[in-house]
Amino acid sequence: MHIVDFYPSQGSYSPGEIVTLFVEIETPAPKNLSLRIFIQHLAEQSIVLEHQCQIKSGFQTILVNWEPPKSPAGYSARLSIDPDIQASTAFDVLKSWTDFPRYGFLSDFSASRSDPETALKKLTPFHINGLQFYDWQYRHDQLLAPTEEYIDPLGRAMSLATVRKLVDTAHKHGMAAMPYLAIYAASADFWHAHPDWALYDEAGKPIAFGENFLGLMDPSAGNSWSRHLLEESAKTLNGIPFDGLHIDQYGDPKKAWNAEHEDVDLPRAFADFIQSASDQHIDKTILFNAVGNWPIETLAESVVDFMYIEIWPPDLEYRRLAEIVVNAVCLSHGKAVVIAHYLPADRPANNLLADAVILACGGTRIELGEDARLLSDPYFPKHEELSEDLYSNLRLLADFAVRNGEWIRPYTLSTAEKEVWSNGELNPKFISIDETILTLLRRQPNLLILHMVNFSNLDLHQQWDVVHPAPTLRQNVEVKIKMQHSPSKVIWDCPEQLGVQNVPFEQADGILTIYIPQIHFTGLVVIHE
Numbered sequence: 001m002h003i004v005d006f007y008p009s010q011g012s013y014s015p016g017e018i019v020t021l022f023v024e025i026e027t028p029a030p031k032n033l034s035l036r037i038f039i040q041h042l043a044e045q046s047i048v049l050e051h052q053c054q055i056k057s058g059f060q061t062i063l064v065n066w067e068p069p070k071s072p073a074g075y076s077a078r079l080s081i082d083p084d085i086q087a088s089t090a091f092d093v094l095k096s097w098t099d100f101p102r103y104g105f106l107s108d109f110s111a112s113r114s115d116p117e118t119a120l121k122k123l124t125p126f127h128i129n130g131l132q133f134y135d136w137q138y139r140h141d142q143l144l145a146p147t148e149e150y151i152d153p154l155g156r157a158m159s160l161a162t163v164r165k166l167v168d169t170a171h172k173h174g175m176a177a178m179p180y181l182a183i184y185a186a187s188a189d190f191w192h193a194h195p196d197w198a199l200y201d202e203a204g205k206p207i208a209f210g211e212n213f214l215g216l217m218d219p220s221a222g223n224s225w226s227r228h229l230l231e232e233s234a235k236t237l238n239g240i241p242f243d244g245l246h247i248d249q250y251g252d253p254k255k256a257w258n259a260e261h262e263d264v265d266l267p268r269a270f271a272d273f274i275q276s277a278s279d280q281h282i283d284k285t286i287l288f289n290a291v292g293n294w295p296i297e298t299l300a301e302s303v304v305d306f307m308y309i310e311i312w313p314p315d316l317e318y319r320r321l322a323e324i325v326v327n328a329v330c331l332s333h334g335k336a337v338v339i340a341h342y343l344p345a346d347r348p349a350n351n352l353l354a355d356a357v358i359l360a361c362g363g364t365r366i367e368l369g370e371d372a373r374l375l376s377d378p379y380f381p382k383h384e385e386l387s388e389d390l391y392s393n394l395r396l397l398a399d400f401a402v403r404n405g406e407w408i409r410p411y412t413l414s415t416a417e418k419e420v421w422s423n424g425e426l427n428p429k430f431i432s433i434d435e436t437i438l439t440l441l442r443r444q445p446n447l448l449i450l451h452m453v454n455f456s457n458l459d460l461h462q463q464w465d466v467v468h469p470a471p472t473l474r475q476n477v478e479v480k481i482k483m484q485h486s487p488s489k490v491i492w493d494c495p496e497q498l499g500v501q502n503v504p505f506e507q508a509d510g511i512l513t514i515y516i517p518q519i520h521f522t523g524l525v526v527i528h529e
Contacts, residue, residue: 001027006087010174011129074405090402104128105369111159134380176243191215221272244285251291267295300331311341325361337363345384356522396495483512494523
């Protein structure tokens with residue numbers, strides 16, 4: 001007998017929902033089985049669930065239900081059948097998925113696509129709780145198709161019935177469904193028919209995207225294009241039970257003019273559109289893509305529900321990646337951050353190190369979708385299959401993130417700590433404890449949290465788009481920080497563990513020395529003051 005898999009039924013749970021854990025087992029013969037599941041919140045005492053069942057031979061799935069407390073929290077879950085047959089997973093309870101988004105994607109909306117249930121079930125082990133429906137629309141200027149079956153601008157056969165089924169299936173699995181739209185793109189026919197709605201360059205030439213593919217329109221508040229796109233958005237949300245709007249831009253132009261050759265303030269136009277969409281759909285999530293981290297200051301002060309940033313050159317260093325995430329957290333007064341950047345599946349070390357850096361700074365990355373495949377290109381249908389090793393390591397990292405969410409995300413800040421954001425002080429902030437380990441310090445009531453990323457045999461200025469090996473595994477690492485008093489306890493967690501463990505420490509002469517058993521890509525130290 002062996003455990004095939006162990007994972008929760010949903011990407012995340014809302015307060016009051018029952019958590020269902022799937023135990024997939026394969027056995028050659030029928031038998032009576034005794035399951036024990038140890039559920040742990042942070043470093044608290046585990047809750048033990050006992051489950052007795054009679055199983056048949058072959059493959060089968062056992063469902064174990066648990067009602068968690070209604071307060072938001074992350075949990076680890078360890079399954080034990082006997083000392084030699086064990087598995088682990090994680091899950092969390094969130095007021096809103098936007099508090100700690102694990103964003104995925106869908107890009108196949110054909111009538112003939114694979115079963116949505118099978119596809120989305122593959123994402124729940126990674127705790128995906130939101131999905132971007134990329135290029136689902138009929139046209140950029142007419143989002144909903146006039147017929148059930150339709151052809152998209154790139155010639156792909158699509159189906160509104162498939163879109164609706166994917167939305168419904170996403171909701172069943174605790175995932176929000178977010179439709180993609182571009183704030184200023186219109187089909188060539190629409191663009192040519194409305195020259196007075198268009199954007200122009202300094203020389204007075206209409207701005208195109210692609211060769212006669214799309215034209216860019218003026219998104220300024222109150223004008224014809226802005227009103228038209230808001231109407232199209234309303235039709236979409238009324239026609240399909242999407243959970244909000246994922247609004248895109250293209251990063252360029254950064255300066256543009258209208259048909260009267262008046263300057264168009266694009267950052268202001270973006271923020272105004274976001275506000276109008278939010279005002280019209282107060283119960284929906286509104287997101288906007290800061291392409292190339294622009295215009296991050298304006299978007300951070302807007303009413304977007306979390307920061308979504310697409311990274312492009314020249315921001316290619318891991319250190320710069322970390323700075324972008326921390327800066328967005330600070331500018332937005334503690335909102336969640338999701339990073340989009342594109343790496344091929346044959347660079348596992350790059351993918352894992354990028355994820356570790358982003359997570360250490362309090363963010364997450366959009367990377368998995370369609371049948372648990374990797375997002376490797378800005379055109380989302382160009383996704384790639386994961387190797388078994390990368391698949392396993394991404395699951396371990398996802399479990400680590402979810403069970404430690406309250407120590408990673410800044411949404412647990414107290415009122416007093418939230419006031420610090422407005423004064424411009426970073427939390428988390430970079431500190432130096434080892435020249436080969438990138439370390440972020442967070443402060444929470446009675447806690448110091450050190451989130452560490454291992455760069456041994458690499459460099460903090462290593463570029464994430466250049467092939468490199470995995471960092472060297474570090475063992476028996478001494479971490480020294482200034483602290484005048486001895487803590488009550490120090491714990492360590494990393495993706496390779498099943499959960500937190502107490503670690504030895506010493507305090508003398510104003511220096512706390514912590515002994516970490518090992519660190520591969522990442523891990524965190526929690527010091528209980």
